[in-house]
Amino acid sequence: MTAPGTDSDQATFSPTSPSGIVAGSQADLSWMEDVYKFFHQHPELSGAEEVTAQRIVKELEGFPDWEVTSNIGGYGITAVLENGDGPTVLMRADFDGLPVAEKTGVDYASTYSQLNASGERVATMHACGHDQHTTSLLGAMRILNEERAHWSGTVVALFQPAEEASIGAHKMVSDGLGRIIPRPDVCLAQHIVAGPAGQVYSAPGPVMTSSTTIEITLYGRGAHASMPHRSVDPVVLAASTVMKLQTIVSREVPPGKFAVITVASVEAGKANNVIPDSAKISLSCRFYDEELRQKCVDAIKRVVRAEAMAAGADRNPDFKFVGMLGATDNDQGVYDVVRPHFDSSFGEDSIEMEPWTASEDFSVIPKSFGCPYMLWTIGITPRRQWQRAESAGRLDIDIPTNHNPGFLPDLSTLQVSTRAAAVAILACLQSTWEQPEAEPHAMGAPVPTDEEIDAVAVETSLVE
DSSP states (O other), X not given: OBOXXXXXXXXOOOTTSHHHXXXXXXXXXXXXXXXXXXXXXXXXXXXXXXXXHHHHHHHHTTXXXXXXXXXXXXXXXXXXXXXXXXXXXXXXXXXXXXXXXXXXXXXXXXXXXXXXXXXXXXXXXXXXXXXXXXXXXXXXXXXXXXXXXXOOEEEEEEEEOOTTTTOHHHHHHHTTHHHHSOOOSEEEEEEEEEEETTOEEEOSEXXXXXXXXXXXXXXXXXXXXXXXXXXXOHHHHHHHHHHXXXXXXXXXXXXXSOEEEEEEEXXXXXXXXXXXXXXXXEXXXXXXXXXXXXXXXXXXXXXXXXXXXXXXXXXXOEEEEEEEEOOEEEOHHHHHHHHHHHHHHHGGGEEEOXXXXXXXXXXXXXXXXXXOEEEEEEEEEOHHHHHHHHXXXXXXXXXXXXXXXXXXXXXXXXXXXXXXXXXXHHHHXXXXXXXXXXXXXXXXXXXXXXXXXXXXXXXXXXXX
């Protein structure tokens, strides 16, 4: 949090304020649209972002004073600019795409495809805006680079792969990120979302959910399809389990609490005349509250085991956590520093952020350094399109959200997300940050322990 004596709550527009510096900058940003379109046309799956990383490194050649390190935890990249005494501020942008076939109809739509982890060729798309995140961070770097006379401190631009797989931040940290960059005093990130183009949303506290993904294998007894009495049918067991799981949120979670337990896939059987001996169900669970998450995970185990017992299964179900992320919980102190400058820069388009039910691995990075952080979002839907859908009561129907084949940012919002990144970084550079009583890790190299990584990052293990 900020140290006593900062006046961030009294942010005003002046030539030396963050909003004034950005508004008055003569930095050339004319290249941004072309760079964005390149990224948009070449989306790559998590862990396979070779072309994207190469292009980022190429763009960073235009920043000779920044110390660039690539291939961190895969294709991760950092660029560090030291500009005198002051805080160290890290800004993260992710750059992986999704296995989605684009249906936007624009002339720069992706026609790219890649082999997925199963060896299948799939269409790929930047359906979550990571192309804009990356372009905007490059744009913010350009502003900061040109306006060095107006700030002092250190800026770390971090380009992260594999966010969609929830492993990119963890891999960069475990690959020695803390030895490569100076310890940040504060970490920042932004994410584009469906919303009126140009609106900037921010809030303190939990703004994105934790994510717990569980694969459950149910064991039965196989038999000929004509002899169900000789089997313990795992298909029927899976069906009863799916229905019973729906009662956890509706009957065990208090009405004022948020929880999602979604059965996202069910797999069983290969032939129409064989009762299989097992079935698999996959759950995606989201929470803002860690205590409630633990309670619901316990309830899931209880329900699944009870259903297996009721079906007469000879073997207990197996539970495997294939993804676990903590909630994104914005620091009040960082919010108090940044929000007034968003208000100054964006006026009535600086809006309180409503909690978003998606999940992010960004917080793995600041947690590994023991520093505060903040993530905000930016609306990218053309305003006329949004207003028309809102007037007709068809927002959920007519407005493509993240991960939808029709998700496409209004190009004008590239400037908004670039300005937001630059303003937030400058706001943090102009503030004083309390140092921890002791370095979180010895020798000033904040490399997290296995326990710290497991607490916030991907985990694969049995529940028990």
